[in-house]
Amino acid sequence: MYTLYIGNKNYSSWSLRPWILMRELGIPFNEILIPFNEPGFPAFSSISPTAKVPCLHDGSERVWESLAICEYLAERHEGVWPKDAKARAWARSAASEMHAGFGNLRNVCSMSVGLRVELHKVTPELQKDVDRIGALWSEGLQRFGGPFLAGPTFTAVDAFFAPVAFRFQTYGLPLPKPAADYVKRVLELKGMKEWYAAGLAEKWRDLPHEAETPTFGKITADLRK
Numbered sequence: 001m002y003t004l005y006i007g008n009k010n011y012s013s014w015s016l017r018p019w020i021l022m023r024e025l026g027i028p029f030n031e032i033l034i035p036f037n038e039p040g041f042p043a044f045s046s047i048s049p050t051a052k053v054p055c056l057h058d059g060s061e062r063v064w065e066s067l068a069i070c071e072y073l074a075e076r077h078e079g080v081w082p083k084d085a086k087a088r089a090w091a092r093s094a095a096s097e098m099h100a101g102f103g104n105l106r107n108v109c110s111m112s113v114g115l116r117v118e119l120h121k122v123t124p125e126l127q128k129d130v131d132r133i134g135a136l137w138s139e140g141l142q143r144f145g146g147p148f149l150a151g152p153t154f155t156a157v158d159a160f161f162a163p164v165a166f167r168f169q170t171y172g173l174p175l176p177k178p179a180a181d182y183v184k185r186v187l188e189l190k191g192m193k194e195w196y197a198a199g200l201a202e203k204w205r206d207l208p209h210e211a212e213t214p215t216f217g218k219i220t221a222d223l224r225k
Contacts, residue, residue, distance in 0.1 A: 008202055
């Protein structure tokens, strides 16, 4: 059975991608969570050649980087990418865009599922990322008929944008209706609810993550236990 190593569910957007994909597709795996900067846990370097999470272990094989993990799974399981060739090409393009882009959204709106934050300001650069995501999601939903980005089923492209759904919930950024409805739909998924509940229950607080958020906005609620 696969073993997926992940970081804190409150913060680790990269870990969420393969985790939610495997959960929603029913791919069995063992989960091992290693919190950031916590004594008494294995070092990330002991489980991943990049000393980062996520990392998938399949026997002696180690697969790192969320996009590589999804492609590794796609070679072994149906449903990771859409069956339709045009939808599959679009989904891979959109997932790659998320993997490599949207730097302003990542930097200003870091993932912290338990917080609600009112940004001090929305810069033009951040708004450009938000507008692009809204347009991209609306395009996929319209072109392939929904309810997911590339058609009727949850695939890797939805997994890649799942952390963004948490970000929009945390920071309250407005989206056009099709995209806003998609955020609600994703947050209602069984796996997303499970991840969210676990994130709220985590006792660990990583100081670098905690210190970053107040520089960009006012914390209006902390729902973590």
